[in-house]
Amino acid sequence: MQKASIGPKSGSQPAVRADRKGGRTVSRQVLADHVYEELLASLMDGRLEPGAAVSIDGTARELDVSPTPVREALARLEHTGMVRRVALKGYRVAPVFTREDFAELMEARLAIEPVNARLACARLTPERFAELEQAVEDLKSAPRGPSFAEYKDYLEADERFHQLIAQQTGNQFMVSAYAALGGQVQRFRLFGGVGITDAEYAIAEHQSVLDALAAGHPEQAEAAMADHVQKVRARAMADAPAD
C-alpha cells in the first residue's frame, strides 16, 4: 500500500490519532469514522453519483487506509439507505429516485415532520430558535445559481432547518427517524431535479413555520410544516421529469 503520501515507515502508525481542534483534544478519532465522514460528504455533495460502485479496496487505496475501516464505514452507511450492498458483489451508491420512491419519501416526511414541528414548539429554547432563524436567513441569502455547486449552500441551509426542528423535539427517536429521511431528501435535492424555482416559495413556507414556532402555536406549526412538505411534493411532482 502506501501511496505517495506521508508514509509511516513500516505500516504501523498509531492506530489512533488525537485530533486537535483549537488546541484541545476533541475526541479521539477512529479511522473508520474519518472514512465514514469522507464517504458521506462525497455522497451528499454529489461527487458519488447514483449507481456508482463504491469499491472497498479502491476507497481504501484512495484514502490510504486498509480495507477494514472502509468495510466498517460502509456497513454503517448502508443503514442510511445511501449505499446498497449485495453480498459478495460489494457496495453501490443507491440508485436515483423514481417518482414512486419520491412519493413514498414525501409520504413519510408528511407523517414525521409536522409532528416534529408540533413537538419542537413546546420545547423551543431561545438559543435553538436563534439557530432556526439563522437557517432561514441563510436560505434567503444563499446564492442560487443554476449549477449544483452554486446553490449547495442553499440546500445545506434547507437541510439544516429541518434537522434543527427534529433535534428541537428533544425526542431521540424522532431525530433518528428524520435523520433516516433527511439523507435521502438531500440526495433527492441533488439528483432528483428539484428546481431552483422551488426556492422562492420554499423560503416563504419556512418562514411560516418559523413564525408559528415563534408565536408558540404548536398546531399552527404542525399545519405550516405539513403545508410546506405537501407543496414541495406538488412542485417536485410537477417539475420532475416523468421518468
Place this chain on the structure above:
Amino acid sequence: MQKASIGPKSGSQPAVRADRKGGRTVSRQVLADHVYEELLASLMDGRLEPGAAVSIDGTARELDVSPTPVREALARLEHTGMVRRVALKGYRVAPVFTREDFAELMEARLAIEPVNARLACARLTPERFAELEQAVEDLKSAPRGPSFAEYKDYLEADERFHQLIAQQTGNQFMVSAYAALGGQVQRFRLFGGVGITDAEYAIAEHQSVLDALAAGHPEQAEAAMADHVQKVRARAMADAPAD
C-alpha cells in the same frame, strides 16, 4: 484461533457458504451476516442484557470467526440503537430505558404507527390480511406464563403484527422508520417490565385495528392504532417501576 470445532485444515475455509433452504440456494451468506443475526437474536431474546459489554474479540472467539466480520456486524447493529459504541472502548448493549426514553419512544410510535395503519388500509391484499389475522390468532393462543421465556411467543406475535402493518403500507421509508422503533419496542417488552396484564387488553385493541382494516376504513384504522399505542403507554407508565 480455531477452537474445538470442525476445523478447517489451515485457516482457509471457503469464505462463502451457499446456504440452502428447501433445496434451493437462497442467497449466499456472508459470515458477517451470520454474526449479525446471531447477535440480534441474543439481543432480542434477552440473552444479552442491557449494559453488558459486547467484546469484539470475545464474540469472535465465541462464534469461531475472526474479529473482522464481528466488527462489521456490530457496525450495522449500532445503527439500530440496540448497541452503543464508544470509540476505542468498544460496544455495550444499550442501557435499559428510563421513563423518559419510554415516553419518547411511545411519542414516536404515536407519530408513525397510526399513519401506517391508515396507509396499510388502502393497500391491503387478502394474503397480507390473512397474515395479520394469523398474528392476532397467535396472540390469543400464545402461552402467557409469568417468565419471559413463557410468553416469548406472545411478544413475537405482537411485534409481527405491527411489522406486517408497516410492510403493508408499501412505503419503504415507513417500513424502515418502524423497524428502527420496533427493535426498541421489543427490547422494552423484554426488559422494561410490560406486565402480562397487558395482554388481555392489548389483544382486544389489536382486534379493533384488524376490524377497521377489514372494513376498509382508513381513518378508523388510524384511530384504533392511535388508541392502542396510547393505551400501551398508559398501562406501561402505570405499571413500570418509577425509576
Place this chain on the structure above:
DNA sequence: CCGAGGACGCCCCTATAGGATTTGACCATG
C-alpha cells in the same frame, strides 16, 4: 467472428501486531 484462457480486480476473511486500558498480584508503608 467467436470462444477459450489468463490476468486483473474485488470481496471476504484470517492472522497478527501495536497501543491503550484494565486487572490483579505483590510489596512497601502506616
Place this chain on the structure above:
DNA sequence: CATGGTCAAATCCTATAGGGGCGTCCTCGG
C-alpha cells in the same frame, strides 16, 4: 494487619497484510 501504590500480564480495540475464491474483461488463436 490493613491499605495503598506500582508493575506486569491479560484483554481489548484498531488497523494492516495477505490469501482464497469468484467474476469480469481483454486478448489471442482458431
